[in-house]
Amino acid sequence: METAFDSVLFLSFGGPEGPDEVMPFLENVTRGRGIPRERLESVAEHYLHFGGVSPINRLNLDMIDGLRADLARRGVDLPVYFGNRNWHPMAEDTLAEMYRAGHRRILVFPTSAWGGYSGCRQYHEDIDRSLQALASREPASTTPEGAVVLRKLPQYWSHPAFTAAGADAVRRGIEKLGASEDSVRLVFTAHSVPSSADAASGPAAEGGNLYSRQVMAASQAVADALGVDDFDQVWQSRSGPPQIPWLEPDICDHLEDLAAQGVRRVVVYPIGFISDHLEVIWDLDNEAAETAQRLGMDYVRADTVGTDPRFIEMIGEYVENYVGGLGDLTAMGCGDNGRVCRDRCCVPAARPSRPSAPAADAT
Numbered sequence: 358m359e360t361a362f363d364s365v366l367f368l369s370f371g372g373p374e375g376p377d378e379v380m381p382f383l384e385n386v387t388r389g390r391g392i393p394r395e396r397l398e399s400v401a402e403h404y405l406h407f408g409g410v411s412p413i414n415r416l417n418l419d420m421i422d423g424l425r426a427d428l429a430r431r432g433v434d435l436p437v438y439f440g441n442r443n444w445h446p447m448a449e450d451t452l453a454e455m456y457r458a459g460h461r462r463i464l465v466f467p468t469s470a471w472g473g474y475s476g477c478r479q480y481h482e483d484i485d486r487s488l489q490a491l492a493s494r495e496p497a498s499t500t501p502e503g504a505v506v507l508r509k510l511p512q513y514w515s516h517p518a519f520t521a522a523g524a525d526a527v528r529r530g531i532e533k534l535g536a537s538e539d540s541v542r543l544v545f546t547a548h549s550v551p552s553s554a555d556a557a558s559g560p561a562a563e564g565g566n567l568y569s570r571q572v573m574a575a576s577q578a579v580a581d582a583l584g585v586d587d588f589d590q591v592w593q594s595r596s597g598p599p600q601i602p603w604l605e606p607d608i609c610d611h612l613e614d615l616a617a618q619g620v621r622r623v624v625v626y627p628i629g630f631i632s633d634h635l636e637v638i639w640d641l642d643n644e645a646a647e648t649a650q651r652l653g654m655d656y657v658r659a660d661t662v663g664t665d666p667r668f669i670e671m672i673g674e675y676v677e678n679y680v681g682g683l684g685d686l687t688a689m690g691c692g693d694n695g696r697v698c699r700d701r702c703c704v705p706a707a708r709p710s711r712p713s714a715p716a717a718d719a720t
């Protein structure tokens with residue numbers, strides 16, 4: 358097979374690997390974001406509750422293993438590298454390593470399914486920042502002969518495999534609750550974002566709110582696959598000062614409302630994330646689970662898609678479709694070298710780029 362692309366960068370958020378890394382990691386995440394210090398300290402405690410280790414890196418490496426096997430099955434002979442926005446291995450370092458290994462045409466798979474600033478644009482910014490770092494480390498990368506292309510793969514929130522894997526996760530969650538006379542309320546959750554950032558994403562003609570509209574459409578698709586008419590869309594893990602509006606309702610407030618309505622059994626599916634990382638295991642398995650328990654509700658948190666074979670195959674399918682250089686460049690979220698997406702996906706930026714690069718050299 359002729360390959361226009363020679364490698365894959367699996368690009369994610371990053372997470373600490375021990376107690377000493379928690380604060381430096383959080384400082385990278387929140388640099389220039391105006392997140393109150395108290396919020397940082399309480400989030401640090403969530404990480405410290407798990408020994409300062411976020412499961413996110415291991416979960417990403419598991420998906421990468423799956424992807425490697427899937428690519429081998431397809432006969433797509435591309436190495437898969439791993440890099441992050443906020444912690445080691447930093448995307449900047451991984452890109453330099455890839456460059457030194459001779460890779461010049463790189464497909465980037467982001468671990469966010471979504472559009473909008475946090476879901477899409479920030480990954481373009483990571484690519485841009487990594488290229489800037491490469492220019493100073495490897496000046497040849499700025500010459501025509503040494504030039505690099507990093508092509509971000511499209512958003513996959515509407516891919517049938519994402520829907521099917523999610524529907525099965527919910528099905529398993531419902532089974533875990535066990536049989537009962539009482540019906541089960543299905544609740545979808547995704548990471549909250551500032552309402553202003555949500556409003557600013559997506560074509561103005563369509564009313565902005567790209568991220569929340571995508572999340573709701575994805576939830577609707579999973580509900581349809583399950584034949585469920587009644588479900589709720591809620592949000593989680595908000596940060597930022599309380600006076601600034603973020604997408605609501607929050608999952609815990611919503612559980613209170615459901616209990617007041619007499620709902621006794623809930624399955625919560627974190628459709629906003631692709632692995633059971635800290636935002637899932639803390640905010641849902643601890644906080645929301647405790648809230649449900651206090652309210653006397655039966656509560657099950659459904660699995661994220663993670664290493665579900667259909668989801669891994671979806672990633673492999675994207676790589677295979679784009680490897681020859683023929684993939685659809687107009688697909689939402691797709692773009693080269695950190696240049697913003699077509700279709701006015703996450704333009705205009707809800708916020709300026711970060712004022713400075715994160716501490717890529719910190720250990």
Ligand SMILES: CC1=C(CCC(=O)O)c2cc3nc(cc4[nH]c(cc5[nH]c(cc1n2)c(C)c5CCC(=O)O)c(CCC(=O)O)c4C)C(CCC(=O)O)=C3C
Nearest residue numbers: 370372386390400411413469475476548550596634635636
């Ligand atoms: C839309 C979205 C996704 C989904 C898309 C995607 O997956 O990319 C996501 C994922 C994640 N968010 C994560 C962790 C954090 N997010 C924070 C802060 C923020 N997230 C935001 C949005 C999102 N976040 C926003 C608008 C902020 C405010 C500050 C800012 O504008 O940047 C903070 C700061 C502290 C706090 O929570 O206040 C942390 C620690 C982890 C890693 C978990 C682990 O370590 O296992 C993951 C995968």
Ligand SMILES: [Fe+2]
Nearest residue numbers: 477698702703
């Ligand atoms: Fe985008």
